Amino acid sequence: MTSxxxxxxxxxxxxxxxxxxxxxxxxxxxxxxxTHLVVSPxxxxxxxxxxxxxxxxxxxxxxxxYSHRDVGATLASGSFVTAGMVIVPCSMRTLAAVAHxxxxxxxxxxxxxxxxxxxxxxxxxxxxxxxxxxLRNMTAVTEMGGVIFPPLPAFYMHPQSITEMVDHxxxxxxDLLGIEVTNPRWSGMTPPCTS
Ligand SMILES: Cc1cc2nc3c(=O)[nH]c(=O)nc-3n(C[C@H](O)[C@H](O)[C@H](O)COP(=O)(O)O)c2cc1C
Numbered sequence: 001m002t003s004x005x006x007x008x009x010x011x012x013x014x015x016x017x018x019x020x021x022x023x024x025x026x027x028x029x030x031x032x033x034x035t036h037l038v039v040s041p042x043x044x045x046x047x048x049x050x051x052x053x054x055x056x057x058x059x060x061x062x063x064x065x066y067s068h069r070d071v072g073a074t075l076a077s078g079s080f081v082t083a084g085m086v087i088v089p090c091s092m093r094t095l096a097a098v099a100h101x102x103x104x105x106x107x108x109x110x111x112x113x114x115x116x117x118x119x120x121x122x123x124x125x126x127x128x129x130x131x132x133x134x135l136r137n138m139t140a141v142t143e144m145g146g147v148i149f150p151p152l153p154a155f156y157m158h159p160q161s162i163t164e165m166v167d168h169x170x171x172x173x174x175d176l177l178g179i180e181v182t183n184p185r186w187s188g189m190t191p192p193c194t195s
Contacts, residue, residue: 004032004033004034005032005033005034005082005083005179006033006034006035006036006080006081006082006083007027007033007034007035007036007082007083007084007085007086007177007179008035008036008037008038008075008082008084008085008086008110008114009023009024009035009036009037009038009062009085009086009088010037010038010039010040010043010085010086010087010088010090010094010107010110010111011037011038011039011040011043011044011047011058011087011088011089012040012042012043012087012089012090012091012093012094012107013040013041013042013043013045013046013091013093013094014046014089014090014091014092014125014126014127015046015050015089015126016050016088016089016124016126016151017043017046017047017050017051017053017089018050018051018162018166019088019089019124019151019166019169019170020043020047020058020088020089021047021051021053021058021061022163022166022167022170023086023088023170023173023174024037024058024061024062025061026167026170026171026174026181027174027179028061030179030180030181032179033083033179034063034064035061035062035063035064036062036063036064036065036066036074036075036082037058037059037061037062037064037065037066038065038066038067038068038075038105038106038107038110039055039058039065039068039107040068040091040094040105040107041068042091042093043091044058066106067106068105068106068107069105069106070106071103071105071106071109073106075106075109075110075113076106076109076110076113077113078113078116078117080113082114082119083119083120083177083178083179084114084119084120084121084122084177084178085110085111085114085119085120085121085122086121086122086123086124086173086177087107087111087121087122087123087124088122088124088151088173089124089125089126089151090123090124090125090126091126091127092125092127092133092134092137094107094108094111094123095123095125095134095137095138095141096133096137098111098112098115098121098123098137098141098146099136099137099138099140099141100137100140111123111146115141115144115145115146118145120147120176120177120178121141121145121146121147122146122147122149122173122176122177123141123146123147123148123149124149124150124151124169124173125138125148125149125150126150126151147176149172149173149176151166151169152169153165153168153169154168154169167183168183171183
């Protein structure tokens with residue numbers, strides 16, 4: 001039995017692969033959390049397209065890696081205790097599969113297990129604009145206890161780069177998963193200039 005917390009990370013085929021990579025890098029730096037990674041084929045396609053990273057380079061960022069087809073893996077069972085799961089980024093297809101309990105691959109099965117075990121599931125859904133099916137699926141996941149967390153940049157921290165923007169979102173997600181990071185936090189607004 002590991003003494004480190006386990007975090008399941010699913011990468012699906014929405015744009016925003018950088019969020020997944022930064023999340024894996026941050027967690028790796030912390031050292032206190034063991035990552036279990038499942039990447040869908042479309043997720044890998046996007047990683048190649050957006051970041052020109054190889055499959056091996058992505059796999060090297062995680063402690064354990066599974067094929068999305070391996071529905072017999074440990075992650076497919078609730079007896080494999082984890083601190084939760086994040087799907088980053090989360091496509092509308094994967095959202096729909098989770099919302100409807102399809103468990104059609106290891107990524108969606110692990111999400112299903114996370115919900116049924118009443119563990120934290122954070123889904124970084126990405127699409128724009130949304131159609132009614134997307135909105136209803138997000139509602140269904142929320143009703144089941146999942147957290148819908150679209151990766152929307154915040155400007156109030158005055159980010160100086162895309163990496164800073166991405167990191168701010170990643171830190172907020174890690175907060176939701178109960179993973180402690182020392183990150184810059186909002187400390188209130190300076191009084192407005194009156195002149
Ligand atoms: C370059 C690229 C960007 C995409 N971006 C999105 C997106 O932002 N959101 C989305 O829901 N689907 C997006 N898709 C479509 C999904 O990859 C596609 O629906 C796929 O079947 C999702 O499979 P998965 O959920 O198993 O990863 C994109 C596809 C490509 C090739």
